Amino acid sequence: MRWKMLEKEVIEPRNLERHAILNLVIQSDLGILIIDMTWNLSGLVRRKDFWLLSTVNKLLMEFIPRLSHDADGLIFQGWDDPYVPRTHEGLLKWKYRHMNSVDFLFEMVDDDHPQLFLYERGKKKLMEGNKVKFNDGSDPSFYAGKIIECSWDFENQEWVLMRIRIDKSTPNDINTYRKVMRSIRDNITEDVLLKEINEIIDLPMYADRIKNDSKASKPNLGRRR
Secondary structure (H helix, E strand, C coil): CHHHHHHHHHHHHHHHHHHHHHCCEEEECCEEEECCCHHHCCCCCCCCCCCCHHHHHHHHHHHHHHCCCCCCEEEECCCCCCCCCCCCCCCEEEECHHHCEEEEEEEEECCCEEEEEEEECCEEEECCCCCEECCCCCCHHHHCCEEEEEEEECCCCEEEEEEECCCCCCCCEHHHHHHHHHHHHHCCCHHHHHHHHHHHHCCHHHHHHHHHHHHHHCCCCCCCC
């Protein structure tokens, strides 16, 4: 039901709008002008599909590398899980090691002392002992007052700037930070992930579940008597 609503209320109208913009025709004294407005098409909408656990290897090796945008990992959800608004504690999100990131508020004190802040109970919390490195050699003062997304450098034990989050006005909550740090410490690599998944899909109960649900989803084509 939610997928149908997404298709009808969001994706279809956006695609119609995109088609109309691309084919916009303006009548003028000089004739018909086709206006290039592709600059206004940055808000493309696509639905994220659900995949069986047995397809993870193909997703990592073939599907994700061919995407037109960066993908930071995979989200695992129970087969029968109902929709949960806001935070769903039952989800398991796996990220590539270099994509585990935190959004900080970056500020400068006395023009030469950088500080990183998160939110705790709606208030700024100074993250003492945390520092960030700017690999492009830019002036840190340029980022003052901005939300910056940073990844963790294991070798140097410091945060590294990934990008400015122009879409955000507040940093991550301290609880989000703790979850990210736990994920960083766990360091579950692709090899570890695939090994665990292969063991799961080899279980008879997994094959039986797929078989039973496939049967249940097929329409009954038998003739009534």
